[in-house]
Amino acid sequence: MTGKFVASCKEELEVRNCGFAHLPAEEFVKSQWQTRTKSIFFLLYRLALAIFFTGVVINSVVVAVERGEFSKYFIYLTHWGILLCMGTTIMGAILVMVWHFHPEYSEKVCNSDEMPNAFKIYWMLHNITLILSVCITIIYWAILHNESMPVDPNNILIHACNCVFMFLDLIIVAYPVRIWHVLQPITFGLVYCIFSVIYYAADGTDR
Template identity: 35%
Template structure:
């Protein structure tokens, strides 16, 4: 009980709102390795990134012929597909930067990459979980069939979340409770977009005045219930990721982490 109290006391301090972290190796070492090489996580991140690129291209190739590109861009699912691709790409780029070992690199350079990746990570993982839960709960039985292709449907509404969870479990990227503001802020941006799109007279590819049936601003009460419920789910999703990360770190520190090894990258950046 004392440990839990200590944890929450630490997490709810103002510095935990920032993007500062003492050990930058946590952003490019895997949770399942004893050595201090950045290569294992780079390999995993490259595989994930290439998979995400494949999902994104498949979504565009199979979907855009049935709707124009502008309509493709209005759906939160496709925002999520773009984000998982950018996030996995930034993760791979971060690992690659470390592996290349540029002798002119500085701690400031790496910290910039870390901060960009960290914000994207904080947004994308709970968002992917929300998209998966939202789709299979509310849209699979909707009057309008949102599924363009059954296989693609699974990849953009299920595999997306699995891919992000893989990045969480096999990395050491830290998760902070107060960083729930990142996915929440992104959610607010999408809500504002949906309001502007409705006010401007935008229609869905199916001719409806809404993007999603439960986000219909001609019925603001229902739309606001959806917004509040989604916000709560995003926060809970972030908390779930924090718990997964805590369990991951506990197991990693017990079975894998070699605190006695030296790392030239860690020395260079600290």
């Protein structure tokens, strides 16, 4: 038992797992409990999740406009996070729709020895979005939030629902989690840090 665990860990830590090679590719368009290649229920789930996060982004923009804060909308990591949630779930829904309604495409993918680039991009986005959502939720509620900040629907949607729904999505999907892929959200975090340093060095403000 221990030997198998150690062997599994060694295999997971191989450098080749830094990349996006994974077969069968159909695991990116199905749930882990799905027995058939296609499922209308998984398609509806993907569409519902994409619509939900699109609504969250629209609501956050409306709130920012009403408060006169839209000019600063894109400087916050929270908004980067929910925009990524929207983009990732929309791409996931599109991939499942194409898989469901274009059998010639799904057949081509199933017969290929290489995963499509669209699937690789989606995998990377999902990795970044998941970790970013968890970090945003923990940092906000554990460090930034105070009694003067309202716990209104918008606050819950962008600082809690993002993490909850992305984590639930991780449980539902069939494709694996790679340890080396943690480098992707770390890189994204560094990009945001560089952006913030440049922004504030150029006399940018958050108000």
